[in-house]
Amino acid sequence: GQNIDQPTEMTATEGAIVQINCTYQTSGFNGLFWYQQHAGEAPTFLSYNVLDGLEEKGRFSSFLSRSKGYSYLLLKELQMKDSASYLCAVRDVGSGYSTLTFGKGTMLLVSP
Amino acid sequence: EAQVTQNPRYLITVTGKKLTVTCSQNMNHEYMSWYRQDPGLGLRQIYYSMNVEVTDKGDVPEGYKVSRKEKRNFPLILESPSPNQTSLYFCASSPGTAYGYTFGSGTRLTVV
Numbered sequence: 001g002q003n004i005d006q007p008t009e010m011t012a013t014e015g016a017i018v019q020i021n022c023t024y025q026t027s028g029f030n031g032l033f034w035y036q037q038h039a040g041e042a043p044t045f046l047s048y049n050v051l052d053g054l055e056e057k058g059r060f061s062s063f064l065s066r067s068k069g070y071s072y073l074l075l076k077e078l079q080m081k082d083s084a085s086y087l088c089a090v091r092d093v094g095s096g097y098s099t100l101t102f103g104k105g106t107m108l109l110v111s112p
Numbered sequence: 113e114a115q116v117t118q119n120p121r122y123l124i125t126v127t128g129k130k131l132t133v134t135c136s137q138n139m140n141h142e143y144m145s146w147y148r149q150d151p152g153l154g155l156r157q158i159y160y161s162m163n164v165e166v167t168d169k170g171d172v173p174e175g176y177k178v179s180r181k182e183k184r185n186f187p188l189i190l191e192s193p194s195p196n197q198t199s200l201y202f203c204a205s206s207p208g209t210a211y212g213y214t215f216g217s218g219t220r221l222t223v224v
């Protein structure tokens with residue numbers, strides 16, 4: 001099984017930069033995903049990392065260190081619409097199948 | 113438009129009355145999955161399927177059944193719903209292990 005930890009809540013100011021951390025323990029790591037979920041809506045895909053390093057996509061970047069079991073999502077130039085829950089998810093290929101396990105999410109509140 | 117369609121969006125039912133939540137995707141994805149989302153617990157996988165007639169249990173399969181007779185459809189069946197199955201349910205699909213899931217809009221189920 002997997003154990004995925006991320007902070008429960010974070011607050012930041014419009015225009016600032018925020019880093020959301022995620023640590024995981026898994027036996028058959030096969031990729032890490034970040035999703036954004038606004039209240040009452042479906043999660044939407046943000047990023048995917050399977051190799052170590054930084055993946056940049058516009059205002060969002062995601063970093064992975066497989067040896068440390070660690071990832072972070074970096075959000076730059078924060079906007080009010082970035083207030084949402086951010087979910088870290090790990091794909092595991094144990095037992096020959098591939099499952100995607102989610103952390104409990106980090107609620108980000110962006111204030112003016 | 114590429115999408116995952118769940119029905120119904122909202123459902124209130126009584127304990128013990130069998131129900132089915134439908135899920136259909138039009139992207140020819142091989143992987144499909146059902147999750148439930150509860151406050152403080154995050155998204156938890158119920159069942160997943162890697163292809164037609166191939167399904168397996170996720171983390172919380174008790175009280176649920178699924179079937180994958182066609183590639184596009186992956187219904188979730190509650191044979192005898194109980195109040196602890198009151199939750200927000202998401203169906204999701206993916207073309208493969210290197211890709212994120214696309215989620216449906218969710219089904220909010222209340223069992224009284």
